[in-house]
Amino acid sequence: MELQNIKRVYLVGIGGIGMSGLARYFHHLGCIVCGYDKTSTDLTNELKNEGIQIIFDDNEEWIPMSFRQPDEGTLVIYTPAIPKDSAIVGFFQKRGFELFKRSQVLGLISKGKYTVAIAGTHGKTTTSTMVAHILKDSGKDCSAFLGGIASNYNSNVLYGKNDIVVVEADEYDRSFLTLYPDIAVITSMDADHLDIYGDHQHLTDSFKMFASQIKAGGVLIHKQGLPLDTGYTYSIKDAADAIALNIRIENGSFYFDFRNVNTDIKDIQLGIPGFHNVENATAAIEATLRLGVKNDAIKSALASFRGVHRRFEYIVKTQEHVYIDDYAHHPEELRAAINSVKKLYPDRKLVTIFQPHLFTRTRDFADGFAEVLDMTDELILLDIYPARELPIEGVDAEIILSRMNLVNKRKLTKQQTIDAIANEKPALLLTVGAGDIDQLVEPLKNALSNV
Template identity: 35%
Template sequence: SWGCQIFSGHDPAHVEDASALVVTAAVPQDHPEIQRAREIGIPVMKRAEALGGWVNQGTVVAVAGTHGKTTTTAMATEALFAAGMDPTGFVGGRVLDWESNLRFGSDKLFVVEADEHDRSFHHLRPTVAVLNNLEADHLDIYGDLDGVQEAFEAFLDCVHADGQVVACGDDHGVSRLLAGLGRPTRTYGLNPGAQLRGIELRQEGGGASFQIVESGESRGEITLQVPGRHNVLNALGAAAAARSLGAGWDEIAQGLASFKGVSRRFQVLGEVGGVTVVDDYAHHPSEIEATLDAARDRFPGRRLVAVFQPHLFSRTRDFADAFGKALAGADVVWVTEVYPAREDPLPGVTGVLVAQAALASGACDVSFHASLEELPEALLPSVEAGDVCLTMGAGSIEFLGSDLLAALEDRHAERGGVS
């Protein structure tokens, strides 16, 4: 509908009439279309560079952080739209209301997910920068936490001189970064020192609600359709961004209340025979911990069965112990083999490391099953009525939930519809 010509498959001929070739980090440099573009002099640019070239022509709200970028970006877009603006929102996941990762608006206002991988966010020139959190990640690129912090410092240097930085004061990594920033910053969070603060948190049904306090003044209640303390913080970051552009509190509350969520972010896929299946993109130890905490809030008293597919050999090597500790928060733990994505295998690095770490962290019921395809049938004896099964990871595990529901349907039918 936008006049784009879509090709299926890979062929050097696809680039012959192109003005430029835009590639993501997942595409190897020896790809035949990239090689052909270079042979005939067609510029090859990273996706992040192309995105910056587009959005930097307008007002940019850039949402950065190790976690929560997609949800916060989508929330901020909805809040600004409710306030009478018509922003373009661009995120790394499928927003349920948009049925896409893109909401195309008519204003020259762009709310974008600022990806730190490979320093992609350095191509943005934000008017408002949101900083959710800062932890060690992408250590194959940055080496250590100091390297990550330096990349975020450089990102904040990209903010316009008269722009606004809003940052989560609850996060230790963010606080460490802000201490040496040398520019005014607006903080949000749950702690008493935050300029924009959430208080009186309540988990209600499938979502959460809280009271907003801005500079000591009560601003009313925010109700969310998504659960968890982490989503309250995401909403506070989105609200702070919207306030920086003049949105009123009634409109912000309306926009946040309308937000239904993002695909693979605590997405309840269904329930069969009393077993609820939830899918989440969690692929970092802190994200697993937040997802399990949200599940405890959303489904109190129910047994949690965590199924995790590690993502990247380097990340598995660097965080195996932390993954195990986070997964030990579930009642039952299943680990499958590493999803390699862009990486080649590393000697001795497999999903077994994570399973062993979960056992060492006190988990009592831990299983490793290398084959994702066979996992639904392997899982069946472990799940019964009342359980919540959470599939987590950034790779092909996204398809496991629907396969598990189908297996549960078959079992339910075999039992004569009795749970």
């Protein structure tokens, strides 16, 4: 499959954040783009408004005639989250189409380009968006495929006029092994996706393989302390090749200094809060310095950076109420989010609403979730969001509650949660999770505001 030959693109699972980015990219190139997803969302509505045809019925009869015979101009992309018995997937397979994963298509797009790939079990979306924003804001420019909606651009895909492409490299299903970057950043390698990898060591081995695929003359940048033998390290607390120093909070904003062997940048203001985001910014600075971006341009870009939707995103910020929403769904992500909120607002009682994501992840990390959620002052726990999984006997949200020491904890339905927030109106609220908890954001915002 050659990129220049593609005229028609069908995406099975088009509503996913990564898949929708590809849909927008090929639509931007002038291709006919269609797709299927299970449910309508704000994102699929946006795609339809942009001129992309989407169906929500897994029925081959709705596939357009122009997609019914395989040829070199037709590309079919699918997400592994789509059930194997999907009628639409089955149709394309029976007709002899070659089906491509999103990661394979990213590999095809980035082939022959100067590729900056950001990987990690957490931190990769914000870091890749920071890198892309610095390149855009500085005038260096780039194209970018992001795992979230960049607030500065209200999109998950950016179009550039040069051959630099920034790619979020997803470790799920070993997808990132389709990439051969010039610059690779690895933010974290915590145990995750054990339903795919089996154990932490196999996950670690895959990250090492990803690092080994860097092109000749390229560079690996990774967080200090990761089990990698080569590369250039960064940290906000340990000795490393690139470090953030003098981290402080002034008037609700994070400031820090950056230093590596060649460069000192003082008094960097970060447009979004969080110690973990200072760490992400340290990696982004190191990567963009290597692309020739000047110190002042980096400093200016980070001050204007507005983050990613659902990544430590302020929903309400008034004298009476602060409400932050975050995508955190791994114990270490939760730790970073809760720690940063409590440092920012030490005098307020923190109420956290958490929706566990996947039965396997809940089973594998129940102790970790319990330990981290004990850091909050009050917890409301929702049912597990199953995503692609079937239920596992004996695994539910209660196994987290049962292992916690926190007294002020309860498990509620979504509606009960909205009612509780409307009645109690906490001064400091945090919602966390990667499932459909985002559907509660607007109702909870209204509940705090008496709407």
